[in-house]
Amino acid sequence: MALFEMDFLDDVRRMNKRQLYYQVLNFAMIVSSALMIWKGLMVVTGSESPIVVVLSGSMEPAFYRGDLLFLTNYKDEPIRAGDIVVFKVEGRDIPIVHRVLKVHEKKNGSVKFLTKGDNNSVDDRGLYAPGQLWLQKKDVVGRARGFVPYVGIVTILMNDYPKLKYAILVCLGLFVLIHRE
Amino acid sequence: MSSRNVLYKWSIDDKPVKVDKWDGTALKNSLDDSAKKVLVDKMGFIESHHLMDGRLIICTIAVAFAMFALVWDYLKPFPLSRPILIICVLAYFILMAILTVYTSYREKGIFLVALDKDAAGVDPDNVWTVSSYLKKYDDIYHLIIDYKDGKKRGLRTANFKHSVAKFFDDNGVLSYEIYENELKLLINSLMSEKKDK
Numbered sequence: 151m152a153l154f155e156m157d158f159l160d161d162v163r164r165m166n167k168r169q170l171y172y173q174v175l176n177f178a179m180i181v182s183s184a185l186m187i188w189k190g191l192m193v194v195t196g197s198e199s200p201i202v203v204v205l206s207g208s209m210e211p212a213f214y215r216g217d218l219l220f221l222t223n224y225k226d227e228p229i230r231a232g233d234i235v236v237f238k239v240e241g242r243d244i245p246i247v248h249r250v251l252k253v254h255e256k257k258n259g260s261v262k263f264l265t266k267g268d269n270n271s272v273d274d275r276g277l278y279a280p281g282q283l284w285l286q287k288k289d290v291v292g293r294a295r296g297f298v299p300y301v302g303i304v305t306i307l308m309n310d311y312p313k314l315k316y317a318i319l320v321c322l323g324l325f326v327l328i329h330r331e
Numbered sequence: 332m333s334s335r336n337v338l339y340k341w342s343i344d345d346k347p348v349k350v351d352k353w354d355g356t357a358l359k360n361s362l363d364d365s366a367k368k369v370l371v372d373k374m375g376f377i378e379s380h381h382l383m384d385g386r387l388i389i390c391t392i393a394v395a396f397a398m399f400a401l402v403w404d405y406l407k408p409f410p411l412s413r414p415i416l417i418i419c420v421l422a423y424f425i426l427m428a429i430l431t432v433y434t435s436y437r438e439k440g441i442f443l444v445a446l447d448k449d450a451a452g453v454d455p456d457n458v459w460t461v462s463s464y465l466k467k468y469d470d471i472y473h474l475i476i477d478y479k480d481g482k483k484r485g486l487r488t489a490n491f492k493h494s495v496a497k498f499f500d501d502n503g504v505l506s507y508e509i510y511e512n513e514l515k516l517l518i519n520s521l522m523s524e525k526k527d528k
Contacts, residue, residue: 182397198409
């Protein structure tokens with residue numbers, strides 16, 4: 151059995167069951183901390199995805215591929231023409247970052263609006279779900295409040311090479327599990 | 332292969348301990364383990380797990396809150412799950428704060444509480460509390476033993492500090508015997524004080 155000859159497992163093999171459990175907990179706490187920071191940001195910003203990465207060049211020169219955006223989605227802030235919004239479209243997994251072009255508001259508070267990418271020559275009706283002409287408030291993920299250039303390129307690389315992503319995650323996970331405190 | 336056989340193969344208590352000698356945490360852990368071996372395995376004291384259990388309970392509850400938040404948010408997507416998320420996030424960070432306080436003020440580097448049970452079972456136990464520290468980038472290993480006599484209720488403390496080079500050779504192999512001797516000296520000094528009084 152090759153497993154029993156490997157020295158790097160010595161630490162783990164000397165542990166009692168409490169230490170083994172703590173080792174697993176330690177790993178779970180690293181994951182949990184990241185998760186709770188994310189959920190905490192969701193609660194504070196009101197957006198279901200408070201940080202997004204720009205994946206296309208459709209908003210150049212405002213945003214480039216790989217820019218990191220911070221979003222907020224407060225209910226009482228009205229959407230105005232010129233705002234940069236992140237929205238979801240039915241049938242698409244990835245939210246889109248584009249600028250609001252036209253807004254219609256009704257007395258009863260319902261809003262419909264049209265968007266367009268700064269770098270695109272036509273508006274977004276071609277991108278919406280078939281037959282959809284306007285976006286509504288429920289489609290909005292958030293509005294861009296700030297950005298950090300280029301940082302998100304790591305995310306783009308990870309998405310382009312999923313194997314790389316899983317390899318890195320597995321290595322980090324194993325390191326935490328095997329390494330003692 | 333029976334499970335007993337697998338466990339026997341998995342356990343490596345007899346294998347000499349070899350660590351990366353530049354890794355302070357590994358050095359400290361292996362020395363602490365040896366102290367445990369001396370007091371619990373050799374001297375037959377009973378290890379009390381309540382300090383470690385306290386930490387495990389705090390961590391388990393914290394992770395449970397995080398997992399619950401994850402599942403709840405999956406079942407009831409975001410705007411609906413907001414109140415529960417607020418509770419979980421607050422509970423998690425409060426528990427993390429409690430954990431920090433617990434490790435720095437309650438555990439204080441204590442890695443072993445060993446009980447010397449009275450043979451007749453009449454008197455309270457004698458309690459050995461062992462803690463240690465090894466500062467980052469430092470080679471001096473500090474070991475502190477607090478001894479509480481069950482009958483006389485006196486608390487005595489003894490400690491030693493040695494460079495880790497005394498216990499490890501150039502290759503990072505631990506010399507258990509040298510460590511054991513040093514520790515026994517310390518333990519005997521505490522025991523003999525007991526007889527003097």
